Amino acid sequence: MTDNKETKKSTSQSKKKSAAKAAKRRKKKQQQRIIIIGAVVLIVAVCAVLFNVLAGNKVYDKSNPRSADLTTTTLTEMVENTSKEAEKGPEKTSGKTVYITIDDGPSKYTDQMLKILEKYNAKATFFMINGNMKAYPQQVKNIANSTSTAGFHSVTHDVKQLYKAPDAAKKEFDQCSKTYTDITGKTSKVIRIPFGSKPYTTQASYDNMVAAGYKIWDWNVDTNDWRGNAAQIMNVVKTYGNGHNVIILMHEKPQTLEAFDALVKYYADNGYEFAAVGQNEKPKNFWLQNLSLN
Numbered sequence: 001m002t003d004n005k006e007t008k009k010s011t012s013q014s015k016k017k018s019a020a021k022a023a024k025r026r027k028k029k030q031q032q033r034i035i036i037i038g039a040v041v042l043i044v045a046v047c048a049v050l051f052n053v054l055a056g057n058k059v060y061d062k063s064n065p066r067s068a069d070l071t072t073t074t075l076t077e078m079v080e081n082t083s084k085e086a087e088k089g090p091e092k093t094s095g096k097t098v099y100i101t102i103d104d105g106p107s108k109y110t111d112q113m114l115k116i117l118e119k120y121n122a123k124a125t126f127f128m129i130n131g132n133m134k135a136y137p138q139q140v141k142n143i144a145n146s147t148s149t150a151g152f153h154s155v156t157h158d159v160k161q162l163y164k165a166p167d168a169a170k171k172e173f174d175q176c177s178k179t180y181t182d183i184t185g186k187t188s189k190v191i192r193i194p195f196g197s198k199p200y201t202t203q204a205s206y207d208n209m210v211a212a213g214y215k216i217w218d219w220n221v222d223t224n225d226w227r228g229n230a231a232q233i234m235n236v237v238k239t240y241g242n243g244h245n246v247i248i249l250m251h252e253k254p255q256t257l258e259a260f261d262a263l264v265k266y267y268a269d270n271g272y273e274f275a276a277v278g279q280n281e282k283p284k285n286f287w288l289q290n291l292s293l294n
């Protein structure tokens with residue numbers, strides 16, 4: 001019995017002990033779970049904070065809204081960027097244009113001028129004399145096939161002949177037109193009157209040319225290249241050849257060719273857009289008084 005009692009006692013004691021151990025284990029497990037949950041919560045919190053920082057501030061560069069990466073830009077900032085884009089409008093250019101105009105050709109210098117224009121991705125307008133078109137038909141074709149514009153510059157280049165009758169000048173340009181079409185199969189209505197449309201051109205003569213559809217172009221920068229050297233030509237360009245709407249007058253002369261590369265480069269380097277006179281463009285001349293440099 002005693003033994004039994006002892007045994008019973010010891011059994012109940014060991015039961016109590018194992019129950020206490022189990023409770024301890026449960027408590028430990030619970031503590032571990034809390035620690036794990038705490039750690040997970042902490043990691044999630046840290047990740048959330050990091051994500052917010054990245055999304056909210058990192059990529060968005062206020063100085064350059066165009067560089068903002070849309071995938072990490074917040075909605076507010078996207079709206080802000082969009083409104084900034086709208087305010088900015090199209091990309092701004094310098095707004096400066098130069099029409100290089102070359103009279104009295106074509107000549108043995110034409111091809112070299114075309115080559116220099118091509119080098120700078122530039123274009124010009126060539127006002128050609130009838131007899132020179134006949135003498136240099138290949139150069140006429142080369143102009144017609146380039147990005148430059150072919151225009152006419154009379155037959156006689158003589159004020160006395162041009163204005164001997166109200167329709168004399170118009171007839172000279174008709175003759176140029178025919179020669180040009182015979183050589184190239186193309187047409188042009190762009191003209192420059194020798195010595196300009198003022199003061200020699202009479203009202204009747206002017207009206208006849210306009211009625212025939214000719215577009216009369218003068219200039220606002222005269223290089224005086226026909227009587228200067230290359231350095232003097234460049235001096236004129238740098239002193240007077242600036243403005244937002246330059247129409248520069250030159251001729252097919254050796255000294256002009258000598259200055260030509262530097263001249264085209266000057267306008268390219270100064271942000272000018274090169275323009276060739278368009279067939280449907282409103283002309284600029286002394287009669288219309290629309291030759292302002294700016």
Ligand SMILES: [Zn+2]
Pocket residue numbers: 103104153157194195
């Ligand atoms: Zn001329």
